[in-house]
Amino acid sequence: MVVGATRQSRFLFYVWQILLTAALQGPIKPDPGSQLGGDPWPEWSRSAESLASSEIEQECRQSVDSFLRRAESSLQSPLGSRHPNPRDMLFFLHVPRTAGRTFFACFLKQATPPSKRCAKSYDILRLNVSVEGCGLLSSHDDYSVTAVLPPTATVITQIRDPVDRVLSAYEFAVEVASRHLQVPLGVRTPRPPGKPRVDTRNVWPWSLLVPWMEADMRMRAAKLRSTRDGALKENNTSRREFVRLRGHAGGWAYYHSLASGASKEELSQGDVLLPNLDPYNNPLAMPLREFIEHPIVASTIHNGAALQVLGLTNYSHHRDAAKLRGCVAEVPSVREAMVRVAVQRLQGMYHVGVTDRLQESITSAAGSLGINLTGPAWRGKADAAFEYGDESVAEAEAPTRSDGPYSQLIHLQNQTDAILKELSRKQKELEQLRQSSYNSGSANAVSACFSLRALPASA
The missing domain is CATH 1.20.5 (Single alpha-helices involved in coiled-coils or other helix-helix interfaces)
Known part of the structure; x- marks a missing residue:
């Protein structure tokens, strides 16, 4: 797998950050994923294992046929068929890790007066359509949320190469989890007054992935600390072993000894420079391969964009979402039918941007939505902005929205x-x-x- 040098350098900063904070934490025995919630898909999947292929297909038929009929009906009069106006709602269906935050916060929000922005809805959907000012909404909710939006709501989205999106999800989960390793387990950081933020750990799918990744990191840190302490008792050579680090903001390089805690700008005679870590396969964080194959990732990231467009994520408002996802996974004919629905829905949306061509996507969206890119941008309180920051440690909420x-x-x-x-x-x-x-x-x-x-x- 080839990854750009800039991307590796940025990601390595967070990987080494895990090393630097590993010695600060006491040993724990977490149970990754035990408090993450979720919908009934695992139970349905286990019950389906005992059924023959024909029985599974028969079990799926009624739910799938009902879903396809509703989808076909909605496609005949798709949302977004009308040009948006101040009395309509513009819903940005934000697929995670598609530069959606940039698209929304730096483009859509800046083009919308603060009085026309809906309330923050990334951690929980907040709707009040009787308030005429709610004209711009953005969240990680899937397409099923359109059932509770005004009939004239216009839907737009942004998509990305699936492999790049998975890599980005892994990197982001490691990055956010590593920040929380610097805070003792169970300690909450008070939020600054007057600066409300949406905690990433309360935003799907990070409400599932980050606590799970953090628990795994804490176990690996404890194991690494135990191994290091044993090596120090046997010999002192590890105190002369250094890793080369560079500040996140592009600062100068320096050398750090994990054993002694010493840092220096130049190596001395007898010092040993350790080889660079592979950012996707090292003892500090869950390897990429293990991440990809884990059931939590399979239920949140695999085919995530397609399931979000279909309205069948494990964050769905659709009551049969869990069962339908199981049918997609088990029955090839269902999978093919769902692909057609997803493509038709994308074609029916008012605008679809592409992450790899972000600038062109913004220009295209501006033309479609009647936004003047050379005009003034709106300023004001960021009521609808989604900010990643130094989030406080919070309990993960169950992601399910099903019935x-x-x-x-x-x-x-x-x-x-x-x-x-x-x-x-x-x-x-x-x-x-x-x-x-x-x-x-x-x-x-x-x-x-x-x-x-x-x-x-x-x-």
């Missing part, structure tokens, strides 16, 4: 909002009618007055 009180609450909220919006419109019409009647009545009264004055006195 539960949460989904029912969204439906109820949006039904209420729709009624309130219609009531507001009727009230405006009534006020206009009253004003019109008042003006008409006043005009008639004035006319009658002049008519009376024109009559002869004898009358």
Whole structure:
């Protein structure tokens, strides 16, 4: 596998950061993935193992046929068929690791007045369609969320080469998890007042991947520390072993001894320079191959963009999402049908950008959405921005959105909002009618007055 030198250099910084903080943590015995939540797919998968291929296909038929019928019906009048206007909603379906944050925060948000931005919805979907200002929404929710959006909502998205997206997901999971290794387990960092942030660990799919990766890193750090301590007791040569490091911001290179904790700008005679680590296969973090083959990654990253466009992720609002994903995995004919639906949905979206051609994608989207790239950009409080930062350690939330009180609450909220919006419109019409009647009545009264004055006195 060939990876660019710049990418390797940036990623190696986080890998070495794990080494530098490994000695700070006490030994623990975490259970990666034990508190990560998720939908019923593993249970359905295990039950499907005992069925023959024909039985699995029969088991899937009803759910798949129902899904395909609804998909075909929606494609006949696709969302996004209308040009967006200030009263419509623009939904950016943010596929993770596709430069979506740049596309949204640096382009869409800057082109939208703060009063027209919806509330932050990366950690939890927040909708209030009765508020006319909610015109721009962005989140990691999949296509199933369109069921609770206004009928005139316009959907756009950004896609990326699947291999690059998987590599980026691995690197990002390692990066965020390594930052949390510097904080003792169970300690929460207070957030600065007046600076609300969305914690990456509460954002799907990182709500699953980061705690799991962090737990794995802590185990590896404990093992590395034990091995190092044993070596130090036997000999002191490891104190003369150095690794070459460079600051994340592109600072000067220096040398660091993991055994002694000493750092220096130049090596001395007798010092040993250790070879560079392979950023994707080393004892400090889970190797890329192991990451790719793990069930948590299979359920969140594998075919992630396609499942997000289909609305069948393990973060879906669709009640049968888990079962349908199982059918996609087990039945080739279902897989082929779902690919066709995904392609048709992409074709029906108002705009689809490509990460590898980000600048052209932004220019194209601006043309499609009627955004003037040479005009002024809006500033203001970043109410709808999604920021990665020094997140506090928080409990991971269960990612499932499938047919539960949460989904029912969204439906109820949006039904209420729709009624309130219609009531507001009727009230405006009534006020206009009253004003019109008042003006008409006043005009008639004035006319009658002049008519009376024109009559002869004898009358």
